[in-house]
Amino acid sequence: MRTDLTRRTLLKGAAGTALVAGIGAPAVLRAQTSDVIRVGHLTPLTGFLGPLGEYAVMSIKLAVDQLNEQGGIMGRKVELISEDSVNPSTASSKAQRLIERDGVALIIGEISSASGLAIAEVAGRTKTLFVNTGCNSDALRGADCNRYMFHVEGANSMYVKASGQALLRDGMIKGKKLLSLTADYAFGHDLYRVADRFVTQNGGEFIANDLVPTDATDFSAYILRIRQAQPDLVISNLAGNQITSFIKQYREYQLPFPIAGFGFDTALAWGAGAGAMQGTWPCIWYHTISTPSSQAFTKSFSERYGKPPENQAWGEFVAMNAIARAMEETKSTNSDDLIQHMEKGAKFDVLKEREGYFRDWDHQLINEMYTMTPKEKGQMSDQWDLMELSAAVPGADQELEVIAPSKEENACTFA
Template sequence: MIRYPRRTLLRAGAAFVGASALGFPAIVRAQAEKIRIGHLTPLTGFLGVIGSYAQLGVKLAAEEINASGGILGRPIDLLSEDSINPATAATKAQRMLEQDGAVVLLGEISSASSLTIMQVAERNKKVFFSTGARSDALRGKNCNKYSFHCDIPNTVMVNAVGTALSQKGMVKGKKFFTLTADYIFGHDLLKAAKTFFGAHEANLIGDELIATDVTDFSPYLLKVRQAKPDVVCCNLAGNQVTNLVKQYAEFGFPYPLVGFNLNTGDAWAAGAGNLSGTWPTVWYHTLNNPTSQAFVAAFTKKYGKPPENHAWIDYVTLKLLAEAINTTKSTDSGELIAYFEKQVQFDIGKARKAYFRAWDHQLVQEAYPFTVKPKDQMKDQWDMLVLGEAVPAANDPLETIYPTKEQNPCEMKA
């Protein structure tokens, strides 16, 4: 917290009294009554790269909202910090709510950190939008009334890629070998993958749990070769995806590499010529939609590079939150929750509008499988991916790709 010298405080106090007397109370009050919003995301560690994009996105959203008059006529005061690890994330979340007076929290990519922030939000009875965490368990057995989940969950990513692979005849009767990140997100993704393999007659012949600080994958790649699978499947996150993709290209194995999790930042980092295969994504900057393209243009103008999917999700989340506060004319947690639970539809820059599902607070939206563009067809270093058809197909209900209540039991305490 900034400490002001007593003299400055006195001067400010005098100015305040003077201004009130002169009849400009509105301006002073607007200054004093900023709406404080807390944003946490990993800026260091294996998720730091994509977290930096999230921070750029949320800052752009705050600027745009403030430029158009703020929320309820009050400007947003965005506090955005590095969440570092699950324990620090919780400490910072508590501080933001208790000392800094944040009315709502958003952000995070790590499912482990998101889980601890969810607990802080529940304890403080404040709303938290978990923007980038994908573990099913967060919206399933760990769900709570104060937490909303914006990114697609693991099950959806598995379904998006799995469906695309099925169509290419790469699932039924095939032998899969998975490499899985050894924390809540990876375990959860593996579980979703196993369910998919089971339902589609694929065999999982091997799985390796990989600590999140591993940068050299050669010993694991040897084990992959020893197992002789038909398809290798990456269940990693962040930098580790980049490292695996690069080293997989280095060893040049004949088995196709696919993955149930990829963020476009990690794909860009892997570079053209290293990435191949079929992967899922929640959003890509080439998506042909006016809202998306307006965001891409604004982001590129401000930062000189196109936005990554975390920039987009944190941007749209702050935008829809602002819309909710403006509509309900309140920052009260109870009123916001009631508003979102009405399954109000939001334009998030995709063909179909999205809404938070009332029973598990999951933002129900389209997802996309993608493949990789050949290097000679890329316009620039960012133009790497070819988006497949949105899933679910346009005439199927959006919820068909999301886990059901049976698959993902969420019981919210009142």
Template sequence: MSKGTLPDAGRRAVVLGGTAAAATLAMPAISYGQSDAIRIGHLTPRTGFLGPLGEFAVQAVQLAAEEVNAAGGVNGRKIELLIEDSVNPQTGSAKAERLVQRDKVACIIGEISSATALGIAQVVQREKALFVNTGANSDALRGSDCQRFMFHTEAQNSMYVKTVGRSLLRDGLARGKKWHFMTADYAFGHDLSKVARRFAAENGAQVASEDLVPTDLTDFSPVLLKIRQGRPDVVVSNLAGNQITNFLKQYGEYGLRFPVAGFGFDTALAWGAGAGNFGGIWPVVWHHLIDTPGTKRFVSAFSAKYNRPPENQAWGDYCALKIMAQAMTETRGTDAMKIVEYLEKGAKFDILKSREGHFRQRDHQLMMEMYAITALPRGQEKNRWDIFTSSPPVPGPEESLEAIAATPEENTCTFRA
């Protein structure tokens, strides 16, 4: 958890643009900019089992703001970031309310926990402020819990499942196979399990057993013993954050050889497990090896600044700020309703992939390509970062981007007034 307390004036004192930003990351709320700047709140977990992902998010949004400001800002105004650790749903909701009501931010960017994102969404809808969700996957956030002032650069669970599902079908790991689920015991995991069960039923796989895994679990021995006894055809992860890293490390230690697949993933978790422990097939919304000019520029800038490549959570927050800067530039201001209408009309954005992205009007999901990555065999890793191979973009170039997204029948969104 962030330590230290500064009075409000002190938290507003540092100008984003040089190296000063990194020096103040330990503070509970961090502001960079000037009084005439456009304030953007960044709210994401930096502690707990999602903390490692949150650090990538913070670094990436700082880089994006620096680049926007160096290019002249938004209609001549600088971006000012107010950075907070969301910690848990209650804290996240309270901080979102403070950012909007007291700090008058133009929008909030961030979050990883689906439960916390729901709380933030309820705040911004009530306050008629913008929220760009960069890490919460739950289909419910685009369905039963959708809000008109919330947009999603993160992919929904259906997109993750359908992306890696193509690889499972290709490799004969679905039809007629017995799956064992490990599911994170909170909103994200439950939603992902629901979507994954639907895919299994549609494609002839049997969910033979499932373990609900507490978010603070570090010892997977009971789960691994159950897997050994059950002898599934595929071990399926519906886990999140450090749960995946801990599982991968211990799975290798137990010497289990059942194929592993995940329906949700972040590349930082593979790096955390290490090249010798990472295995299986996993879906990602983006990765640092994508061969496009935008990705190469982003990876080069991020690596030079932070001495490590960005992972997919970094991508989401970086793109979110760039998208908001474009939207504010095009609408000539920060009026939330004008930006909502601009995004709903199908504006296109460079999202560092082979195709541009746009937000789907009916649920505000960013429509885009995704990827399935497969761990390289032990000993074939190029370095500590390049430890997987990637599928081509999914959907393919001749397919609609809608091909992997939830259909209206699978996930219905009705925006509230």
């Protein structure tokens, strides 16, 4: 009788504490007794972002397996719970469930900026760390910033400035008329806003901005409007497999107007195939980067999956290892402890020449980026070797924050 009452009292007390804190009792009990560190992973595996989500899942599984082979984190095994986020509503409910039912220490992932915002709201409410690996919207680092959200993925401003510098060098912006095709959702709207600001500041002009539904597959009407408008440069502010479809169809029309992108993922170039790519595109990481850690990652990923990793895979791998390091250094899985530690600006390996670090005022990872142009078929070593990588941006003699959004451009105030 006494043992039973004691057990009931403990359960009741834990459940009561959990309800007061706004967290389900199972999560609290599991967190208190578990000898593993649970990591929640959310990313879209269906829809127009699905091809990128597949790389995200493969990469974070590889990262977790490698950590466990090395003894885990603080001697504790890492347990991964990875799910399809589908859309903002689903992302929000699954984030809540991962935290309250499964007792995850943090959530990593996402690609859709709209879904990323939904996850961030849950993370802020439950005071749970969320590391964004694929959402680009400047608003997530600005008006919608959140103390419990960090960003491994580059902001739209970083992609625009990286690609924009190459276009300025080639005389493609100043005094030129540009036409944009923009993905019709949060990411695309934010990307066009940032792109328009950059182009205007540098003497160019957008003469049109066509919004493209995320499920669009036929771009013939858009391409005909491009032919009628006769721009000096066509800009892709598209997302996911929209880019693959547009590139392939644009090539078929053989229009004389050059194209470039302010947002890009290398899996989309692979989807288009050799001969379809053209123009200048931004890139946050590419599998040909020759640093030892980058090549080790590429080798491990390729041996396991039969193809090289692309930039979304880079985001998951860097995020998981950065968090593992922070946990080891703080000897804690507590979100507030990890946030305080990462806000100190410690530098760490991001599989590039220069180390990266998180800024304390918007939690953006500051690191190098690149631009890419397509290779001729005779220059390709294999089917994945489609693009030629530029030198790192910013240059070695410049501060890394040159391409990042400034406080004046993108103010963030943590509650």
